[in-house]
């Protein structure tokens with residue numbers, strides 16, 4: 798089961814729509830050519846840039862991780878402990894996403910490993926990006 802909260806709103810809708818097409822979409826400023834995530838109404842750098850959505854390669858690297866032993870979300874407690882890994886995108890290491898690394902035992906996260914995006918389907922049909930270790 799996915800452990801990510803999914804609350805699409807006007808800003809993040811293209812991200813979730815992309816996920817449903819099994820695409821990792823990240824907001825990009827056309828003016829200064831910078832990626833940003835999570836999405837915002839304006840570019841964080843130039844503030845008046847024109848924003849677009851760009852499809853990523855879906856490849857990244859594990860930067861770091863923590864193991865969650867005491868999650869406040871009750872529906873997740875039966876899965877404890879679980880990993881929360883920080884994944885840097887290859888396109889821009891400054892763009893970081895979180896993953897539970899399905900299939901990787903808690904506290905056995907290979908930091909520095911290459912990962913690629915996969916999509917998990919929630920009961921409501923929404924796809925959620927997750928990451929797995931690349932072969």
Ligand SMILES: [Zn+2]
Pocket residue numbers: 826827828829830831840841842843844845846847
């Ligand atoms: Zn900009």
